Amino acid sequence: MNNFTVSVDADGVATFLFDVPGRTMNTFTDSAVADIDAIVAAIRDDASIKGAILASGKSNGFCAGADLGELGETAGGQAEDPAREAALPATSRMSRALRALETVGKPVAAAIEGIALGGGFEFALAAHYRVASTKAKVGLPEVTIGLLPGAGGTQRVPRLAGVSAALDLMLTGAPVDAAKAKAIGIVDEVVEPGQALAAAKAWIMNGGEGVQPWDRKGYAMPDGPYSDAGSAGFILTPAKIMAKSYGNYPAQKNIARCVYEGFNLPMDSALRVEARLFLDTQQSPQARAMIRSLFLSKQALAKGGARPKDVPTYTVKKAAVLGAGMMGAGIAYAQARVGIDTVLIDVAQAGADKGKGYSETLVAKAVAKGAMSQAAADELVGRITATTDYDAIKGADLVVEAVFEDRALKADVTKRAEAQIGPDAVFASNTSTLPITGLSEAAERPANFIGIHFFSPVDRMELVEIIVGKTTSQETLAKALDYCKQLKKVPIVVNDSRGFFTSRVFDTYIREGLEMLIEGIAPAIIDNVGRMTGMPRGPLELLDDVAIDLVDRVAGQRRIDLNLPAPVAGDTDKFLIDMVGQDRWGRKNGKGVYDYPQGEPKRLWAGLAEMYPVKISESSPELVEHLKQRLLYRQAVEAARCMDENVVTAARDADVGAILGWGFAPWTGGPISLIDSVGVAGFTAACEALAAQYGERFAPPALLKTMAEMGERFYPAPKPLAA
Numbered sequence: 111m112n113n114f115t116v117s118v119d120a121d122g123v124a125t126f127l128f129d130v131p132g133r134t135m136n137t138f139t140d141s142a143v144a145d146i147d148a149i150v151a152a153i154r155d156d157a158s159i160k161g162a163i164l165a166s167g168k169s170n171g172f173c174a175g176a177d178l179g180e181l182g183e184t185a186g187g188q189a190e191d192p193a194r195e196a197a198l199p200a201t202s203r204m205s206r207a208l209r210a211l212e213t214v215g216k217p218v219a220a221a222i223e224g225i226a227l228g229g230g231f232e233f234a235l236a237a238h239y240r241v242a243s244t245k246a247k248v249g250l251p252e253v254t255i256g257l258l259p260g261a262g263g264t265q266r267v268p269r270l271a272g273v274s275a276a277l278d279l280m281l282t283g284a285p286v287d288a289a290k291a292k293a294i295g296i297v298d299e300v301v302e303p304g305q306a307l308a309a310a311k312a313w314i315m316n317g318g319e320g321v322q323p324w325d326r327k328g329y330a331m332p333d334g335p336y337s338d339a340g341s342a343g344f345i346l347t348p349a350k351i352m353a354k355s356y357g358n359y360p361a362q363k364n365i366a367r368c369v370y371e372g373f374n375l376p377m378d379s380a381l382r383v384e385a386r387l388f389l390d391t392q393q394s395p396q397a398r399a400m401i402r403s404l405f406l407s408k409q410a411l412a413k414g415g416a417r418p419k420d421v422p423t424y425t426v427k428k429a430a431v432l433g434a435g436m437m438g439a440g441i442a443y444a445q446a447r448v449g450i451d452t453v454l455i456d457v458a459q460a461g462a463d464k465g466k467g468y469s470e471t472l473v474a475k476a477v478a479k480g481a482m483s484q485a486a487a488d489e490l491v492g493r494i495t496a497t498t499d500y501d502a503i504k505g506a507d508l509v510v511e512a513v514f515e516d517r518a519l520k521a522d523v524t525k526r527a528e529a530q531i532g533p534d535a536v537f538a539s540n541t542s543t544l545p546i547t548g549l550s551e552a553a554e555r556p557a558n559f560i561g562i563h564f565f566s567p568v569d570r571m572e573l574v575e576i577i578v579g580k581t582t583s584q585e586t587l588a589k590a591l592d593y594c595k596q597l598k599k600v601p602i603v604v605n606d607s608r609g610f611f612t613s614r615v616f617d618t619y620i621r622e623g624l625e626m627l628i629e630g631i632a633p634a635i636i637d638n639v640g641r642m643t644g645m646p647r648g649p650l651e652l653l654d655d656v657a658i659d660l661v662d663r664v665a666g667q668r669r670i671d672l673n674l675p676a677p678v679a680g681d682t683d684k685f686l687i688d689m690v691g692q693d694r695w696g697r698k699n700g701k702g703v704y705d706y707p708q709g710e711p712k713r714l715w716a717g718l719a720e721m722y723p724v725k726i727s728e729s730s731p732e733l734v735e736h737l738k739q740r741l742l743y744r745q746a747v748e749a750a751r752c753m754d755e756n757v758v759t760a761a762r763d764a765d766v767g768a769i770l771g772w773g774f775a776p777w778t779g780g781p782i783s784l785i786d787s788v789g790v791a792g793f794t795a796a797c798e799a800l801a802a803q804y805g806e807r808f809a810p811p812a813l814l815k816t817m818a819e820m821g822e823r824f825y826p827a828p829k830p831l832a833a
Contacts, residue, residue, distance in 0.1 A: 150207065418585075453502045465496060473491060546579035561578075561610070635737070
C-alpha cells in the first residue's frame with residue numbers, strides 16, 4: 111500500500127492510517143483507490159485481525175474527497191454509449207472497492223478527525239460504525255462542482271438518514287458538523303478531539319458487528335418512500351430543484367434519480383444505478399466546466415498561480431486602509447482577521463470609529479454563535495487602529511486606498527499616504543472603474559502602484575481583482591499576490607483598462623436588461639429570465655442592488671473622459687439619468703426599478719410603464735430561450751473582447767473572476783467556458799446574428815473569428831474515457 115500504513119495491536123485491531131505522500135490533505139487518487147482493495151484483502155485474509163479502524167495520518171483532516179485533477183481530465187467528453195459502457199468498470203472502481211470493504215465480514219470503524227468530504231466521507235460510510243470528533247465536518251459537496259457522489263453516497267446516506275435528510279445533504283452540498291451528522295444518523299458517536307481512535311476501538315472490542323443495516327434481513331429504510339416524510343421528499347424535490355436551478359445542473363436531477371431509482375433495490379443493484387448516473391453526470395459539459403473553474407482553476411489562482419517568479423515572498427505585517435466606509439471597513443476586518451496590524455483612516459474620527467465598529471459587530475456575532483472566543487475577538491479588533499492621523503501609517507508595508515470614486519480625492523490621499531511609507535511599500539487603489547495608470551500619476555513611485563479591487567461584502571467575497579498599470583513593476587505584482595494569499599482570497603490578474611474586467615463585463619448584463627426594457631419587454635419577464643440563465647438575480651434587480659446613481663455616475667465619468675455626446679431617448683444612459691432625476695437610486699433609498707416598502711415585499715414601480723410602455727407581456731419558450739441567449743452571450747462576447755484586447759490574458763482568470771465576482775451562471779464554468787461548450791465557431795456565428803439584429807455590442811472580436819476559422823478552443827479538449 112502506497113497511501114496507508116497499517117498496524118495491528120495485541121487485541122487484533124488493525125488501524126489503517128490514510129496518509130497520501132507529498133500532500134497536505136488526503137485525497138483519493140487512483141493509487142489510493144487501489145489501496146482499498148489491499149485493505150480489504152488484509153482484513154479478510156489475516157486471521158489475526160479481528161476488526162479494523164480507518165483513520166487519517168494527517169493532522170488537518172480525514173480526507174477531502176476525490177482527486178479532481180485526475181477526474182477532471184475525462185469530464186465532459188460526452189462519450190457515446192459504447193464508450194461509456196466500456197468505461198463503467200473503471201469509473202465505478204471505488205464504489206466496488208467500498209462495497210467489498212463493507213461486506214468483508216469483520217467489523218470496520220471509521221475515526222473521523224477534521225473534515226471528511228465527498229469520497230472521503232463515502233469511505234467512512236462503508237465502515238460499520240463512524241466516530242467523529244466535535245470539530246469534524248462531514249458532507250457530500252459534489253453537486254457544487256457539477257458531480258454526484260459516485261462511491262455509494264447516494265445509496266448509503268438515504269438508508270441511514272432517510273430520503274428527506276439525504277436529499278437535503280446532497281442537493282445543497284453543504285457540510286454538517288458532528289452533532290448534526292449524529293442527529294440525522296450518518297455518524298454514530300461524537301467524542302472530544304483526539305478521542306475518535308479510542309472510541310472506534312472500544313466499539314470493536316464491545317462486540318461491534320461487521321454487517322451494514324441494509325445487508326440484514328428485514329431492513330427497512332428510515333423515512334422510506336411510503337412514509338409521509340419520504341413521499342414528501344420525492345414529490346417536492348423536483349419542484350425544489352427547478353425553483354432554485356431551473357434545470358441548469360444535471361447533477362441535481364441525477365442525485366434525485368439515484369435516490370428514487372435505488373431505494374427499493376438491493377445494495378449491489380442500487381450501486382450500479384448510481385455508477386451509470388455518475389458517469390452520465392461526469393460526462394456532461396457542465397461537470398467539466400465546473401470542476402475546472404470552481405476547483406482546479408480557483409485552487410491554482412488562490413495559490414498565486416500568476417505570481418512572477420524570482421521575487422522573494424512578501425509578508426505584510428502592517429497595512430493601512432484609507433477610507434472607513436463599507437469597503438474600507440471590510441478590508442480592515444479581512445486584514446485583522448489574518449493577523450495584520452491595520453490602520454483605518456477616515457476624514458473624521460467618527461467615521462473611522464464607525465468603520466472599526468463593523469469589525470466589532472462581526473466578531474460579536476461570531477462569539478454569540480460559539481465560532482470565536484471572546485479573547486480572540488478582542489485580539490482581532492485590537493489590531494485595528496481607527497484614526498484621522500496619517501502619521502499612524504508610518505511603517506506600513508502596504509496601503510489600500512478605498513475612498514470615494516473621485517480622481518482628485520484619490521490623488522490627494524495618495525500623496526498624503528505615500529509621504530509616510532517606505533520606498534518598498536505597495537500602494538494599492540481599490541477603484542472598481544478608474545484606470546490605474548491615470549491614478550498612479552499622483553504617486554511619487556508609480557512602479558509601486560497597483561489596483562487591488564475587493565468585492566463587497568469583503569468578509570464573504572473570495573475574489574480580488576488585481577489590476578496592473580502601465581508602470582506597475584513585476585515586484586509589486588508579486589507582493590500584491592502574496593498579500594491576497596495572506597488574506598485567503600482568490601486573485602485574478604488583469605491589465606489596466608476602463609472598468610477592468612469584472613466591472614466592464616458585469617455592466618453588460620445590466621445594460622442588456624435595460625435594452626430589453628426599452629424595447630418594451632415586461633420587467634418581470636426580464637428578471638425571471640435572468641434568474642433562469644443561472645444568474646443570482648435578474649439584471650433590473652441587480653441594478654437596484656448596485657445603485658442606479660452609482661452606475662449613472664460611472665457612466666457620466668466615461669462620457670466626459672471619452673468626450674461622448676449626451677445620451678438621447680432610447681439610450682440606456684438616458685434611462686439612468688431619468689431615474690436619478692426622479693430620486694430613484696435603487697434599494698438603498700427604497701426607490702428604483704422596484705419600490706421597497708418597509709416590511710413588505712418589493713414591487714415593480716408603476717411609473718416604469720409610463721417611461722417604457724410594455725409591448726411584450728407574455729412569454730413563450732422561444733422568447734425565453736432567445737432572451738437567455740442575449741443575456742449570457744452579451745457577457746460572454748464582452749469577456750472574449752477583454753481577452754482580445756489583452757485586458758485579461760488567461761481564460762481561467764476570466765471564468766473564475768466572472769463566477770466569483772458577480773455570480774455569472776456557475777453551471778457554465780464561466781463565460782469563456784461557455785464559449786468552448788457551445789463551440790467557438792457556433793458561438794461566433796450566433797453573435798454575428800445577434801449583432802445584425804441588435805447592434806455592434808454583440809459583434810465577435812477578431813480573436814473569436816480567428817479561432818473559429820482555425821477550429822481552436824480556449825481550453826484543451828477532454829481526454830477520451832479509458833476502459
